[in-house]
Amino acid sequence: MTKTHTRADLCDTVYENVGLSRQECGELIESVLEKIAQHLEEGEQVKLSSFGTFQIREKNERIGRNPKTGEQVAITPRRVLTFRASHVLKDRVDDGHKGGHKGSHKNGGQAE
Structure with missing residues (x-):
């Protein structure tokens, strides 16, 4: 079964890896998402x-x-x-599906 990841999960990851307080991590995550x-x-x-890239498309009346x-x-x-996912993300997803190692990239880890 798949797990839904939440803002709290993101906050926990930042907390564990960066060393900010939990409150600061929450504010950081909220700030980034708000700016996006x-x-x-x-x-x-x-x-x-x-x-990847997020963008807005205008759809006409139909x-x-x-x-x-x-x-x-x-x-x-x-x-x-x-x-639209980047080629790096697409490759990671495809490698994961094939049983590849986390973080391995077909293109040497370069951004698209």
């Missing part, structure tokens, strides 16, 4: 090297269909959040 959210709200792209009734329905324009 602010940039996305403003329509800016957020790139985390060797991890006609959809209710699958139960077949009735056509207008779908309003909206903004959607997308994430």
